Amino acid sequence: MGVLMNISVIGAGYVGLVNAACFAKLGHQVICVDVDKEKVDKINQSISPIYEKDLEEIIKKYKKNIYATTSYKEAVEKSDITFICVGTPSKKNGDIDLLFVDQATKEIAIYLKNKKSFHSVVVKSTVVPGTTQNHVLPLLEEITQKKAGVDFGVGMNPEFLREGAAVYDFLHPDRIVYGYYDDHTKKLLSLLYSDFSCPIVETSLTVAEMIKYASNCFLATKISFINEIGNLCKRLGIDSYEVAEGIGLDDRIGRAFLDSGIGWGGSCFGKDVNALIAFAKEIKEPCNIIQSVVQVNEQQPLRLISVLKKHIPLLKGKIIGVLGLSFKPNTDDIRDSRSIILVKNLFEENAQVKVYDPKAMNHFKKLFSDIIYCDNAKDVLDADAVIIATAWDEFKKLDYKGKIVIDGRRLLEAKKTAKIYEGVCW
Ligand code: UDX
Numbered sequence: 384m385g386v387l388m389n390i391s392v393i394g395a396g397y398v399g400l401v402n403a404a405c406f407a408k409l410g411h412q413v414i415c416v417d418v419d420k421e422k423v424d425k426i427n428q429s430i431s432p433i434y435e436k437d438l439e440e441i442i443k444k445y446k447k448n449i450y451a452t453t454s455y456k457e458a459v460e461k462s463d464i465t466f467i468c469v470g471t472p473s474k475k476n477g478d479i480d481l482l483f484v485d486q487a488t489k490e491i492a493i494y495l496k497n498k499k500s501f502h503s504v505v506v507k508s509t510v511v512p513g514t515t516q517n518h519v520l521p522l523l524e525e526i527t528q529k530k531a532g533v534d535f536g537v538g539m540n541p542e543f544l545r546e547g548a549a550v551y552d553f554l555h556p557d558r559i560v561y562g563y564y565d566d567h568t569k570k571l572l573s574l575l576y577s578d579f580s581c582p583i584v585e586t587s588l589t590v591a592e593m594i595k596y597a598s599n600c601f602l603a604t605k606i607s608f609i610n611e612i613g614n615l616c617k618r619l620g621i622d623s624y625e626v627a628e629g630i631g632l633d634d635r636i637g638r639a640f641l642d643s644g645i646g647w648g649g650s651c652f653g654k655d656v657n658a659l660i661a662f663a664k665e666i667k668e669p670c671n672i673i674q675s676v677v678q679v680n681e682q683q684p685l686r687l688i689s690v691l692k693k694h695i696p697l698l699k700g701k702i703i704g705v706l707g708l709s710f711k712p713n714t715d716d717i718r719d720s721r722s723i724i725l726v727k728n729l730f731e732e733n734a735q736v737k738v739y740d741p742k743a744m745n746h747f748k749k750l751f752s753d754i755i756y757c758d759n760a761k762d763v764l765d766a767d768a769v770i771i772a773t774a775w776d777e778f779k780k781l782d783y784k785g786k787i788v789i790d791g792r793r794l795l796e797a798k799k800t801a802k803i804y805e806g807v808c809w
Contacts, residue, residue: 562591613643613808707773
């Protein structure tokens with residue numbers, strides 16, 4: 384059993400709350416800080432303000448170990464380590480916006496100034512390499528008038544959580560990465576994670592930050608790579624998934640993230656890939672591969688439209704059904720979803736668009752009000768052709784009633800009941 388600690392977590396959003404709840408489950412005392420009073424109240428009533436598998440159950444079961452507040456004072460004074468888990472949204476040019484990180488850092492610093500015992504501040508938010516060392520640390524020193532490494536500690540501990548599997552990923556990580564500025568913080572983090580059996584990477588603040596970016600960029604690269612191979616396969620009339628099996632057996636490559644389709648979306652890949660591109664530009668380094676990864680991803684949904692046009696050359700006035708709006712199944716998140724590009728393009732072709740998604744329709748309605756939202760998947764089939772854009776389980780079981788089905792997510796089951804079935808890369 385590892386050493387139990389008093390932990391504070393700034394930001395009860397997706398990353399903050401999952402971390403807070405999981406630390407509580409491991410037996411630590413956790414204080415969550417959020418500016419949103421409503422969120423704070425919900426957490427204190429053991430209600431999760433966001434949906435994530437198993438999260439609410441943990442908050443309920445370990446309610447003695449977790450509580451939320453709007454007070455930074457309480458959080459800093461009553462804990463030994465503070466994790467900054469606030470959002471780092473993208474600016475228009477792709478740069479990350481450090482506004483929330485700055486706000487959190489300044490608030491922590493105010494109470495760190497008068498704190499007698501040693502306290503470590505650990506950045507968990509995804510920030511571009513160099514941010515913790517060159518931005519957060521000096522800001523803490525300036526406001527506290529104290530010396531980092533002597534009077535307080537600094538660390539950087541990226542997360543690699545997938546939406547929908549975040550609790551599982553926290554409890555069963557492939558690796559844990561933390562950067563430290565001082566030995567005290569190194570010791571604290573090593574004790575905090577001592578019960579985990581996975582490899583632990585102890586490194587500098589900037590390496591930890593770069594590991595996070597490089598991981599997400601590499602995963603996005605794998606997908607864009609297999610999509611490019613998939614496009615070649617399609618021209619050859621061969622199945623890109625057979626090719627993926629064949630290359631994935633090489634240990635150096637691995638089969639994961641080689642599912643070709645209409646590309647990646649979500650809250651992380653696009654943001655992180657673009658932030659690294661913007662960072663590279665700033666320091667005048669080329670970023671050719673990563674730039675191409677984005678280009679391939681933007682083009683990939685259009686391949687699906689081309690496949691559709693093989694069967695219906697003129698989309699004007701035709702009714703096209705789109706099954707799936709979320710960026711992946713089992714979430715209502717439509718951020719960077721390929722369905723957005725698909726629907727936009729169908730619109731530009733003057734097609735009539737009908738859509739259905741089990742969870743994401745309300746979010747989509749905020750973007751597109753002029754399309755038909757169906758109450759169920761069956762109603763989408765009343766169309767000239769149907770596109771599968773998200774791999775929801777229920778679309779596997781659907782009777783496609785002899786329709787033209789163009790699949791962006793490899794639901795081969797659709798073949799059985801479609802008149803014409805074609806995949807984007809198979
Ligand atoms: C991702 C990373 O996996 C996670 O480690 C990081 O912390 C945050 O970003 P997430 O955004 O939840 O997690 O989504 P993920 O499950 O990784 O899928 C990302 C996108 O890639 C989805 O749109 C998915 O459909 C697509 N994808 C994934 C493929 O097109 N092919 C694949 O082989 C794998």
